[in-house]
Amino acid sequence: MANSGSLLTRLIPPSPLRRLLHGLGPVFILTSHLGCGLLLMTGLGWAALGWGLALYVVRMLATTAIYHRLIAHGSYQASRPVWWLGSLVAASAGQMGPSWWKAHHLQHHRHVDTGHDPHSPLLSSSSWNGFWYSQLGWLLSPGFHPSALPRDIEADPVLRLIDRLHVLPPLALAWLSWWIGGWEWLGAFCLSTTLLFHAVASVNSVAHLAGDQPFSTGDASCNNGWVALLTLGEGWHNLHHAFQGSVRQGLTLRQGRVVVLPDPTYRFICLLERLGWASRLRIPSQRALLARGA
Numbered sequence: 536m537a538n539s540g541s542l543l544t545r546l547i548p549p550s551p552l553r554r555l556l557h558g559l560g561p562v563f564i565l566t567s568h569l570g571c572g573l574l575l576m577t578g579l580g581w582a583a584l585g586w587g588l589a590l591y592v593v594r595m596l597a598t599t600a601i602y603h604r605l606i607a608h609g610s611y612q613a614s615r616p617v618w619w620l621g622s623l624v625a626a627s628a629g630q631m632g633p634s635w636w637k638a639h640h641l642q643h644h645r646h647v648d649t650g651h652d653p654h655s656p657l658l659s660s661s662s663w664n665g666f667w668y669s670q671l672g673w674l675l676s677p678g679f680h681p682s683a684l685p686r687d688i689e690a691d692p693v694l695r696l697i698d699r700l701h702v703l704p705p706l707a708l709a710w711l712s713w714w715i716g717g718w719e720w721l722g723a724f725c726l727s728t729t730l731l732f733h734a735v736a737s738v739n740s741v742a743h744l745a746g747d748q749p750f751s752t753g754d755a756s757c758n759n760g761w762v763a764l765l766t767l768g769e770g771w772h773n774l775h776h777a778f779q780g781s782v783r784q785g786l787t788l789r790q791g792r793v794v795v796l797p798d799p800t801y802r803f804i805c806l807l808e809r810l811g812w813a814s815r816l817r818i819p820s821q822r823a824l825l826a827r828g829a
Contacts, residue, residue, distance in 0.1 A: 554680050559702040560631045561674040564732055567629060567705075570725030577719035579726075586712065587723035591731050592767070597624035598735060599769050599800040600807075606633050606688065607640045610782035611804060611816045615691070622697045627708045629728050630735065632698025634688040638681035643739070644779060647754045653678045654739045657755055662744065669740035670733065734765040742772035749788040750777035751829045758787060758796075768798035777827045782816045788828050793821050 579587075601621025604610040622633045630636060639653055646652045654673040659665035673679065688694045697704075705728065712724035746757025750773050762770030763785070769775075771784040785798025807813035 553699070556699050556701075557631065557635055557680060560629065560635075561679065563702055563705055564629050564674065564728075567725045567728040567732070570722060571729055573718050573722030574726060577717075577722055579723060580719065583716055583719045583723040586716065586720055587727035590708070590712075590724060590727040594624055594628035594630075594727075595731055595734070595767050596800060596803050597621045598628060598630050598731075599767055600803050601625055602630060602633060602636050603640065603769065604782055604800065604804065607637045608780050609817075610780050611808075611813050613807065613813045615693075617807070617812050618691070619693050619697070622694055623704050626697055626701045627704035628731050629705050630732075632701035633694045634684045634698040635681060635701070637685045637688055638683055641685070642681060642683075644776070647756070647776065648743065653681075654736075656740045656743050666740050666744065669743070670736045734762075735769075737762050738766060738769050738772055742770055746770075746773070747787075748773050748829050750774060750824075750827045752776040752827075760796075763797065767803075768800040771796055771798065778819045778823070780817050781819050783818050786819075786824060788824065791825070791828075793824050 601618065602625045605613055605621070606618065618633075625636070626632055631639075643652055643654065648655045648657050650658060652658075653676075654669045656662070656665035656669035659668060668676075688698065709721060709724050713721040716723075742757050742759045742762045743755045744757070746759035746762075748757055752773060754776060756772045756776035758773045759770045762772070764770070768785050771787070774781065774786050775784050782804055783798055783801045785796035785801060787794050787796055804813055804816065808816060
Protein backbone atom coordinates (compact mmCIF):
# COMPACT_ATOMS: atom_id res chain seq x y z
CA MET A 536 0.00 0.00 0.00
CA ALA A 537 1.41 3.38 -0.98
CA ASN A 538 2.45 5.88 1.65
CA SER A 539 -0.23 8.59 1.67
CA GLY A 540 1.98 10.86 3.72
CA SER A 541 4.19 13.39 2.06
CA LEU A 542 2.40 14.27 -1.16
CA LEU A 543 0.45 17.49 -0.85
CA THR A 544 2.56 20.08 0.97
CA ARG A 545 3.84 23.51 0.09
CA LEU A 546 6.18 25.79 1.94
CA ILE A 547 4.50 28.71 3.66
CA PRO A 548 6.45 31.52 5.36
CA PRO A 549 5.89 31.33 9.13
CA SER A 550 3.98 34.60 9.40
CA PRO A 551 3.69 36.17 12.85
CA LEU A 552 -0.12 35.99 12.70
CA ARG A 553 -0.16 32.28 11.89
CA ARG A 554 2.37 31.57 14.63
CA LEU A 555 0.27 33.57 17.07
CA LEU A 556 -2.97 31.77 16.18
CA HIS A 557 -1.35 28.34 16.31
CA GLY A 558 0.44 29.30 19.51
CA LEU A 559 -2.88 29.64 21.30
CA GLY A 560 -3.14 25.84 21.22
CA PRO A 561 -0.60 25.11 23.99
CA VAL A 562 -2.10 27.93 26.05
CA PHE A 563 -5.51 26.27 25.88
CA ILE A 564 -4.13 22.80 26.68
CA LEU A 565 -2.19 24.05 29.70
CA THR A 566 -5.27 25.98 30.86
CA SER A 567 -7.38 22.82 30.61
CA HIS A 568 -4.89 21.08 32.89
CA LEU A 569 -5.33 23.83 35.46
CA GLY A 570 -9.11 23.75 35.00
CA CYS A 571 -9.21 20.18 36.30
CA GLY A 572 -8.64 21.75 39.72
CA LEU A 573 -12.23 22.96 39.66
CA LEU A 574 -13.29 19.42 40.48
CA LEU A 575 -11.42 19.60 43.78
CA MET A 576 -13.96 22.23 44.85
CA THR A 577 -17.11 20.94 43.12
CA GLY A 578 -16.65 17.19 43.11
CA LEU A 579 -17.65 15.09 40.10
CA GLY A 580 -21.20 13.75 40.01
CA TRP A 581 -22.52 11.07 37.70
CA ALA A 582 -24.11 13.52 35.27
CA ALA A 583 -20.93 15.55 34.89
CA LEU A 584 -18.92 12.35 34.60
CA GLY A 585 -21.20 11.15 31.81
CA TRP A 586 -20.82 14.50 30.04
CA GLY A 587 -17.04 14.29 30.23
CA LEU A 588 -17.03 10.67 29.01
CA ALA A 589 -19.31 11.49 26.07
CA LEU A 590 -17.09 14.42 25.11
CA TYR A 591 -14.05 12.17 25.32
CA VAL A 592 -15.45 9.47 23.02
CA VAL A 593 -16.98 11.79 20.42
CA ARG A 594 -13.94 14.06 20.21
CA MET A 595 -11.52 11.11 20.18
CA LEU A 596 -13.40 9.62 17.23
CA ALA A 597 -13.19 12.94 15.40
CA THR A 598 -9.45 13.02 16.02
CA THR A 599 -8.79 9.41 15.00
CA ALA A 600 -11.33 8.92 12.21
CA ILE A 601 -11.27 12.41 10.67
CA TYR A 602 -8.00 14.17 11.49
CA HIS A 603 -5.84 11.06 11.34
CA ARG A 604 -7.26 8.42 9.02
CA LEU A 605 -9.16 10.72 6.63
CA ILE A 606 -7.34 14.07 6.51
CA ALA A 607 -3.76 13.03 7.24
CA HIS A 608 -3.66 9.72 5.38
CA GLY A 609 -6.65 9.56 3.04
CA SER A 610 -7.41 6.00 4.12
CA TYR A 611 -10.98 6.45 2.93
CA GLN A 612 -13.02 9.04 1.06
CA ALA A 613 -15.80 11.24 2.43
CA SER A 614 -17.82 14.27 1.41
CA ARG A 615 -16.69 17.73 2.42
CA PRO A 616 -19.35 18.15 5.16
CA VAL A 617 -17.77 15.13 6.91
CA TRP A 618 -14.36 16.84 6.71
CA TRP A 619 -15.77 20.14 8.01
CA LEU A 620 -17.90 18.78 10.84
CA GLY A 621 -15.25 16.28 11.90
CA SER A 622 -12.61 19.01 11.96
CA LEU A 623 -14.80 21.24 14.11
CA VAL A 624 -15.31 18.44 16.62
CA ALA A 625 -11.62 17.49 16.65
CA ALA A 626 -10.63 21.13 17.09
CA SER A 627 -13.02 21.35 20.05
CA ALA A 628 -10.76 18.79 21.77
CA GLY A 629 -7.84 21.21 21.69
CA GLN A 630 -6.24 19.16 18.91
CA MET A 631 -5.41 22.29 16.88
CA GLY A 632 -6.66 22.78 13.32
CA PRO A 633 -6.57 20.38 10.36
CA SER A 634 -3.67 22.07 8.51
CA TRP A 635 -1.46 22.14 11.61
CA TRP A 636 -2.43 18.58 12.59
CA LYS A 637 -1.72 17.07 9.18
CA ALA A 638 1.55 18.98 8.78
CA HIS A 639 2.86 17.77 12.12
CA HIS A 640 1.72 14.20 11.65
CA LEU A 641 3.28 13.84 8.22
CA GLN A 642 6.51 15.34 9.51
CA HIS A 643 6.49 12.61 12.17
CA HIS A 644 6.18 9.94 9.48
CA ARG A 645 8.82 11.47 7.21
CA HIS A 646 11.39 11.77 10.00
CA VAL A 647 10.22 9.19 12.53
CA ASP A 648 12.50 8.87 15.57
CA THR A 649 15.14 11.21 14.13
CA GLY A 650 16.11 14.75 15.03
CA HIS A 651 13.45 16.14 12.69
CA ASP A 652 10.63 14.17 14.32
CA PRO A 653 8.70 16.83 16.28
CA HIS A 654 7.93 14.56 19.23
CA SER A 655 10.10 11.44 19.35
CA PRO A 656 10.77 10.11 22.87
CA LEU A 657 14.06 8.54 21.76
CA LEU A 658 16.18 11.65 21.29
CA SER A 659 17.05 12.15 24.96
CA SER A 660 19.74 10.30 26.87
CA SER A 661 17.12 9.67 29.57
CA SER A 662 14.06 7.58 28.75
CA TRP A 663 12.07 9.49 31.37
CA ASN A 664 13.01 12.88 29.93
CA GLY A 665 12.29 11.61 26.42
CA PHE A 666 8.87 10.39 27.50
CA TRP A 667 7.88 13.74 29.01
CA TYR A 668 9.19 15.69 26.04
CA SER A 669 7.15 13.52 23.68
CA GLN A 670 4.11 13.63 25.94
CA LEU A 671 3.98 17.37 26.67
CA GLY A 672 7.25 19.28 26.42
CA TRP A 673 7.33 19.48 22.63
CA LEU A 674 4.36 21.86 22.74
CA LEU A 675 6.76 24.54 24.00
CA SER A 676 9.58 23.77 21.55
CA PRO A 677 10.38 25.70 18.34
CA GLY A 678 9.34 22.63 16.34
CA PHE A 679 5.76 23.15 17.45
CA HIS A 680 5.28 25.53 14.49
CA PRO A 681 5.43 23.61 11.18
CA SER A 682 7.20 25.33 8.31
CA ALA A 683 5.03 23.58 5.72
CA LEU A 684 1.26 23.27 5.51
CA PRO A 685 -0.69 20.78 3.34
CA ARG A 686 -1.84 22.21 0.03
CA ASP A 687 -5.13 20.29 -0.03
CA ILE A 688 -6.25 21.60 3.36
CA GLU A 689 -5.12 25.15 2.67
CA ALA A 690 -7.09 25.13 -0.60
CA ASP A 691 -10.35 24.54 1.31
CA PRO A 692 -11.50 27.88 2.81
CA VAL A 693 -13.61 26.19 5.50
CA LEU A 694 -10.79 23.94 6.70
CA ARG A 695 -8.34 26.84 6.55
CA LEU A 696 -10.67 28.96 8.67
CA ILE A 697 -11.09 26.15 11.22
CA ASP A 698 -7.31 25.82 11.34
CA ARG A 699 -6.67 29.49 12.04
CA LEU A 700 -9.56 29.85 14.52
CA HIS A 701 -9.01 26.42 16.09
CA VAL A 702 -9.23 27.79 19.62
CA LEU A 703 -12.85 28.97 19.22
CA PRO A 704 -14.53 25.49 19.12
CA PRO A 705 -13.04 24.36 22.46
CA LEU A 706 -13.85 27.71 24.06
CA ALA A 707 -17.44 27.42 22.81
CA LEU A 708 -17.68 23.88 24.19
CA ALA A 709 -16.24 25.03 27.51
CA TRP A 710 -18.88 27.76 27.69
CA LEU A 711 -21.63 25.24 26.80
CA SER A 712 -20.43 22.92 29.56
CA TRP A 713 -20.58 25.77 32.10
CA TRP A 714 -23.99 26.92 30.82
CA ILE A 715 -25.46 23.41 31.22
CA GLY A 716 -24.01 22.41 34.56
CA GLY A 717 -21.99 25.24 36.06
CA TRP A 718 -18.45 24.92 37.39
CA GLU A 719 -18.70 21.15 37.89
CA TRP A 720 -19.47 20.53 34.23
CA LEU A 721 -16.77 22.98 33.18
CA GLY A 722 -14.36 20.98 35.33
CA ALA A 723 -15.58 17.78 33.64
CA PHE A 724 -14.91 19.40 30.26
CA CYS A 725 -11.36 20.29 31.35
CA LEU A 726 -10.74 16.79 32.67
CA SER A 727 -12.07 15.19 29.49
CA THR A 728 -9.93 17.50 27.33
CA THR A 729 -6.80 16.87 29.39
CA LEU A 730 -7.21 13.10 29.39
CA LEU A 731 -7.90 13.11 25.65
CA PHE A 732 -4.78 15.18 25.00
CA HIS A 733 -2.57 12.77 26.95
CA ALA A 734 -4.19 9.71 25.35
CA VAL A 735 -3.43 11.06 21.86
CA ALA A 736 0.08 12.05 22.94
CA SER A 737 0.67 8.54 24.27
CA VAL A 738 0.64 7.29 20.67
CA ASN A 739 3.77 9.38 20.09
CA SER A 740 5.39 8.56 23.42
CA VAL A 741 4.33 5.21 24.90
CA ALA A 742 3.77 3.52 21.53
CA HIS A 743 7.38 4.30 20.60
CA LEU A 744 8.71 2.95 23.89
CA ALA A 745 6.71 -0.15 24.79
CA GLY A 746 4.81 -2.88 22.97
CA ASP A 747 5.36 -5.48 20.27
CA GLN A 748 6.54 -5.04 16.68
CA PRO A 749 4.93 -7.68 14.46
CA PHE A 750 5.72 -5.66 11.32
CA SER A 751 9.08 -4.54 9.97
CA THR A 752 9.12 -0.72 9.86
CA GLY A 753 12.70 0.31 10.61
CA ASP A 754 11.58 2.51 13.51
CA ALA A 755 10.49 2.16 17.13
CA SER A 756 6.72 2.13 16.53
CA CYS A 757 4.94 -0.50 18.63
CA ASN A 758 1.52 -2.03 18.99
CA ASN A 759 0.38 -1.18 22.52
CA GLY A 760 -2.94 -2.50 23.77
CA TRP A 761 -3.38 0.06 26.56
CA VAL A 762 -2.80 2.94 24.15
CA ALA A 763 -5.22 1.33 21.69
CA LEU A 764 -7.86 1.15 24.43
CA LEU A 765 -7.48 4.83 25.32
CA THR A 766 -7.41 6.01 21.70
CA LEU A 767 -10.12 3.77 20.23
CA GLY A 768 -7.67 1.79 18.10
CA GLU A 769 -4.79 4.17 17.41
CA GLY A 770 -2.41 2.28 19.67
CA TRP A 771 -1.81 -0.39 17.02
CA HIS A 772 0.93 1.97 15.94
CA ASN A 773 3.36 -0.53 14.44
CA LEU A 774 0.70 -1.59 11.93
CA HIS A 775 0.07 2.06 11.16
CA HIS A 776 3.73 2.73 10.42
CA ALA A 777 3.88 -0.36 8.23
CA PHE A 778 0.71 0.60 6.30
CA GLN A 779 0.07 4.32 6.79
CA GLY A 780 -2.87 4.39 4.41
CA SER A 781 -4.78 1.52 6.01
CA VAL A 782 -8.19 2.51 7.35
CA ARG A 783 -8.00 -0.49 9.67
CA GLN A 784 -5.20 -0.43 12.23
CA GLY A 785 -6.34 -3.33 14.42
CA LEU A 786 -4.35 -6.02 12.61
CA THR A 787 -1.34 -8.03 13.73
CA LEU A 788 0.59 -11.22 12.96
CA ARG A 789 0.74 -14.25 15.24
CA GLN A 790 2.43 -17.49 14.28
CA GLY A 791 2.35 -16.57 10.62
CA ARG A 792 -1.34 -15.65 10.61
CA VAL A 793 -3.18 -12.34 10.37
CA VAL A 794 -5.13 -11.63 13.58
CA VAL A 795 -7.81 -8.96 13.98
CA LEU A 796 -7.56 -6.64 17.01
CA PRO A 797 -10.20 -4.30 18.51
CA ASP A 798 -10.38 -1.08 16.50
CA PRO A 799 -13.44 1.06 17.40
CA THR A 800 -12.36 3.84 15.04
CA TYR A 801 -12.48 1.43 12.12
CA ARG A 802 -15.94 0.28 13.18
CA PHE A 803 -17.06 3.89 13.33
CA ILE A 804 -15.79 4.48 9.78
CA CYS A 805 -17.64 1.35 8.67
CA LEU A 806 -20.78 2.91 10.14
CA LEU A 807 -20.11 6.05 8.12
CA GLU A 808 -19.79 3.82 5.04
CA ARG A 809 -23.15 2.15 5.71
CA LEU A 810 -24.73 5.60 6.05
CA GLY A 811 -23.25 6.60 2.69
CA TRP A 812 -20.86 9.12 4.25
CA ALA A 813 -17.62 7.20 3.59
CA SER A 814 -16.37 5.13 0.69
CA ARG A 815 -13.31 3.41 -0.79
CA LEU A 816 -11.91 2.16 2.49
CA ARG A 817 -8.28 1.10 2.04
CA ILE A 818 -7.10 -2.12 3.74
CA PRO A 819 -3.88 -4.00 2.93
CA SER A 820 -4.22 -7.51 1.58
CA GLN A 821 -3.36 -10.55 3.67
CA ARG A 822 -0.38 -11.16 1.38
CA ALA A 823 0.93 -7.63 1.97
CA LEU A 824 0.52 -7.98 5.73
CA LEU A 825 2.41 -11.27 5.82
CA ALA A 826 5.16 -9.88 3.61
CA ARG A 827 5.87 -7.10 6.14
CA GLY A 828 6.21 -9.49 9.05
CA ALA A 829 9.17 -8.75 11.30
